[in-house]
Structure formats: C-alpha cells, structure tokens
Amino acid sequence: MTVRWGVIGACGIAYRRTIPEGIMRAPNAKLAAVMDVAQERVKEVAKEFGVDKCYFNEEELLKDDSIDAVYIATPTYLHHKQVIMAAENGKHVLCEKPMGMNLKECDEMIAACEKNGVKLGLGYMMRFHAYNKKIKEMISDGDLGQISLARAQLTCWYPPIPGAWRQIQNLGGGGSFIDMGSHCIDLLEYLIGSKVIKVSAFMDTLTHNYKVEDSAVVLLKFENGAQGIVDNNFNVPDLASKNVLEVYGTKGSVRAQGTIGQDSNGTISCYLQPEETGYNAAQVRQVNAGESIINDLKPINMYTSQIQYFSEAIEKNLKPMIDGAEGKRNLAIVLAAYDAAKSGKTNYIKEEYL
Numbered sequence: 001m002t003v004r005w006g007v008i009g010a011c012g013i014a015y016r017r018t019i020p021e022g023i024m025r026a027p028n029a030k031l032a033a034v035m036d037v038a039q040e041r042v043k044e045v046a047k048e049f050g051v052d053k054c055y056f057n058e059e060e061l062l063k064d065d066s067i068d069a070v071y072i073a074t075p076t077y078l079h080h081k082q083v084i085m086a087a088e089n090g091k092h093v094l095c096e097k098p099m100g101m102n103l104k105e106c107d108e109m110i111a112a113c114e115k116n117g118v119k120l121g122l123g124y125m126m127r128f129h130a131y132n133k134k135i136k137e138m139i140s141d142g143d144l145g146q147i148s149l150a151r152a153q154l155t156c157w158y159p160p161i162p163g164a165w166r167q168i169q170n171l172g173g174g175g176s177f178i179d180m181g182s183h184c185i186d187l188l189e190y191l192i193g194s195k196v197i198k199v200s201a202f203m204d205t206l207t208h209n210y211k212v213e214d215s216a217v218v219l220l221k222f223e224n225g226a227q228g229i230v231d232n233n234f235n236v237p238d239l240a241s242k243n244v245l246e247v248y249g250t251k252g253s254v255r256a257q258g259t260i261g262q263d264s265n266g267t268i269s270c271y272l273q274p275e276e277t278g279y280n281a282a283q284v285r286q287v288n289a290g291e292s293i294i295n296d297l298k299p300i301n302m303y304t305s306q307i308q309y310f311s312e313a314i315e316k317n318l319k320p321m322i323d324g325a326e327g328k329r330n331l332a333i334v335l336a337a338y339d340a341a342k343s344g345k346t347n348y349i350k351e352e353y354l
C-alpha cells in the first residue's frame with residue numbers, strides 16, 4: 001500500500017525538507033495534495049512537486065477522498081484545530097512539534113484521533129539520525145556505564161522579524177525553548193532511555209526586542225538518576241553555535257556535532273575508559289588522549305525515515321512510536337520548565353505523564 005499524503009502548511013519546513021526528502025522519497029508514500037494560505041507560493045510548490053491538487057483552505061483538502069494522511073506543518077497555535085479537523089475527516093495525522101499550546105489542547109487532539117480511529121504522530125524526527133541511533137546503541141549496550149549527565153544544545157541567530165510567529169507568545173507558545181528545546185528533550189529521553197521527572201530553568205530575553213525568550217537553559221532530572229541540560233538561544237550566530245550533544249557516564253563519554261538539527265551528517269568523538277584507573281590526584285591529562293572519532297556512518301535521512309515509519313504504521317495498523325501521548329508528555333515538560341523559570345522553583349512532572 002502507498003499512503004497518499006496531503007500537506008497542510010506546505011510552504012515552510014514542509015517545502016524545505018519533509019516533502020522533498022520525506023514524502024517524495026519514502027517508498028510507501030505519495031504526495032497527493034498541498035495546502036497553504038500563501039496562495040501564490042503554494043501554487044508554485046504544487047507545480048514543483050508535480051501535484052494537481054492545490055488547496056487554499058484545510059476544509060477542502062480534508063474533504064478530498066484521495067488523501068489517506070496529512071502532515072501538518074503550520075505555526076503551533078494552529079495544530080489543535082487542524083489535527084481535530086483532520087481526525088474528524090478520517091485522515092491519519094503526522095503533526096509537527098510542539099504538539100499544541102497547552103495540555104488541554106493535546107487531550108482534545110488525542111481524543112479526536114481515538115474517536116475517529118486515525119493515527120496521530122509527532123514530528124520528532126531526530127530520533128532517526130544515524131549518529132543518534134549509534135549513541136543510543138552505545139548507551140543501551142552499557143559502553144558509557146552509568147549515565148551521569150546529558151546535554152543537548154540547539155541554537156541559532158533569530159533577530160526580530162515583523163509577524164514571525166515564533167516571536168509571538170500566543171502563536172508559538174514561547175521562544176527559543178519551546179521551538180528548539182522541545183526537540184532536545186525528546187532526543188535526550190530517547191537516547192538515555194529514561195523520562196524526565198523534574199525541571200528547573202532560566203529563561204530570558206537578553207538581546208532581541210521581542211517578548212518571548214531568546215535565551216533558555218533548562219536543568220533536567222531523569223527517572224534513572226541522570227542529570228541533563230538543554231540550552232537554546234536565538235542570540236548566538238549560527239556558526240558560533242555548535243549544537244552539541246554530550247553524554248557522560250562512569251565509563252566514558254560521547255560528544256556529537258551535527259546530530260541535533262536538520263542534516264543527516266554528523267561526527268561523534270568518544271572516549272571509552274579501558275578499565276577503572278582509580279583517582280588521579282594530579283589531574284594530569286591530555287585533552288584528546290584516547291579519543292576516537294566516528295564519522296563514517298551511513299547517513300540516514302530523518303525526513304524519509306519519519307514518513308516511511310508513519311506510513312508503515314498506517315499500512316500495518318501499528319501504534320506510532322512517537323504518538324500523541326509522547327507529544328503531550330513532551331509539552332508537559334516544556335510547560336513545567338517555563339513555569340519553573342517564572343517561579344524560580346523546581347517543578348516535578350506529574351506521575352500521569354511519566
């Protein structure tokens with residue numbers, strides 16, 4: 001079976017990545033229609049990808065019987081409405097992150113999909129990155145020992161742009177943290193195989209003259225005891241930020257670059273301790289001693305994998321690996337971090353989300 005996809009919000013990340021690298025390339029997917037409110041632009045997108053069906057509102061696309069599933073890649077405040085509309089029209093839904101603006105929205109999105117018997121997935125595609133999979137494998141094989149600390153950084157330069165939805169609280173739900181930290185939290189939980197149970201945070205608008213945060217650092221405590229850091233800035237030049245992923249344990253560490261973001265390439269520097277050496281009081285060490293580099297893994301395109309796995313979940317009637325409950329839990333952590341930053345306190349993630 002080939003899943004016939006419609007795209008709602010076809011001119012942003014959908015145009016840049018998910019249509020060309022995902023829907024056009026996945027062997028079990030086909031692009032059937034595109035929709036965007038940017039009418040002139042979406043006509044060009046339809047032409048570029050060779051589809052006749054080009055809509056300017058979601059109702060029309062969702063009434064189209066030739067569509068099995070929709071990919072929703074619109075600003076966050078629209079996800080709730082559009083996911084529910086898709087479910088009510090019997091379409092399976094892959095929705096971009098973050099899932100919604102609040103947990104009530106998530107509950108309603110999950111309920112609508114359940115009621116209408118359609119699958120709901122969230123776009124945390126970084127789990128498919130070849131280097132991230134390798135790090136997960138090393139951690140679950142025990143190569144790093146007991147995990148003590150994991151850090152995920154995702155940062156860019158994002159100056160004020162009139163009308164940019166990510167810079168407006170009630171359109172994006174926040175700034176650098178909800179936009180990029182949402183991915184980082186999902187990735188860290190996936191890699192170390194443990195869920196976040198409490199958070200504390202600093203969020204500031206240090207540089208730009210918009211109201212959402214441009215600087216965020218969040219401390220995480222995982223169920224297995226490990227500690228974590230997520231840092232997201234909109235005020236560091238693109239090339240100055242290394243988007244580092246670091247995991248440290250009692251037997252070694254990995255430091256990866258290029259694995260948090262949209263590209264498939266990456267590199268991992270790892271140090272694995274051959275044996276317990278005891279305490280070295282002199283603390284003499286060569287910076288790169290014993291370090292090995294992994295940079296020859298076959299890249300996996302994350303967008304192709306994401307569309308392929310979700311299409312397969314539809315074909316074979318499987319539960320999507322990253323489903324509505326996962327999306328809601330991620331948002332619960334994100335919102336708990338915002339609240340912690342406001343109150344200056346540590347927030348526990350409620351049992352029901354663990």
Ligand SMILES: NC(=O)c1ccc[n+]([C@@H]2O[C@H](COP(=O)([O-])OP(=O)(O)OC[C@H]3O[C@@H](n4cnc5c(N)ncnc54)[C@H](O)[C@@H]3O)[C@@H](O)[C@H]2O)c1
Nearest residue numbers: 008009011012013036037038073074075076096097098123
């Ligand atoms: N997973 C990833 O790699 C990744 C990367 C970037 C963005 N995202 C997520 O994708 C979503 C969209 O982000 P973006 O960067 O593409 O934003 P964007 O602003 O670049 O694009 C959003 C698109 O939605 C369209 N749109 C606006 N209102 C609409 C409506 N009512 N109906 C249909 N289309 C409408 C806009 O015209 C635009 O083409 C967000 O949830 C974001 O967090 C994910």
